[in-house]
Amino acid sequence: MTRTEYNNSVDNFSDDVYRFIFKACRNKELAEDIVQDSYLTLWEHVRDITYEKAKAFLFTTSYRKMIDIFRKEKKNGDIENICTGQYTYEEETPDLQQILEKALDRLSPVQKTVVLLRDYEDYSYKEIAEITNLTESQVKVYIFRARNFMKEFIRTPDLVI
Template identity: 65%
Template sequence: MNRVEYNRAVDAFSDDVYRFIHKMCRSREMAEDIVQDSYLKLWEEVARVDYGKAKAFLFSTSYHRMIDILRRENKFGDIESVGDRVEDTSPAYTGLREVLESALAKLPPVQKTVVLLRDYEAYSYQEIAEITGLNESQVKVYIFRARAFMKEFIRRPDVVV
């Protein structure tokens, strides 16, 4: 990949990567940092990454970076991120979107990731497998389980009322 293709990748993919990471971590600042780190990593690997694989590389790199950060936060605690996450959430019930957001929040990280990539970002099973490091069968199983959980969660009367 050359400099022009790298700049094209920044223009074409940065919003998608940011949206994906922001939905996962619920922190604007963390998502911005992770996207920036991912593009830095792409720049370091620019000679080895083809433009056609840049999007998958960015999603994969940002996903793994986010997992590392969240694991570190869970292990050591990060008091600064609590305020960021609180401001991103809506305290009042306003509709189905909030029910879906709360259902997504209750999913295990792997299931949440594959559902977001499939249903929100419209990736194929094969692309999701490349991004997450799972095989296609695992991706399909995780998506099925996540959708089944969300379906049951939405049917609960205490959630809707």
């Protein structure tokens, strides 16, 4: 990859990678750090990666960095400081976007990741499998179960409000 292609990848993909990581962790500073670290890793491998594969590389790298941080923080018992968005309380009646965000927060990390990649970032099942190191059938099962959970969550007014 040339320097120009690298700069184009920053311009074209950084917002998508940030949005994906931010939706997964709900922490602006953490998402920014992960995106920056992912681009640093891309720069370190700039000779080995083509521009066509840069976006998938960035998503894979950022996802793995996020999971590593979650595992480390969970092991240290400090996960509350990473996922601060889960513990906020809102007094007003939530709109559909807020309800979907709450449903996403209740999914397992793997389910949340595959749903975000499929429904928000429009990745194919095959691409999601490559990013998450799952098989295509596992990806489909996780997405199916996550969507069913989200449908039931939205239908249950007691849990939503």
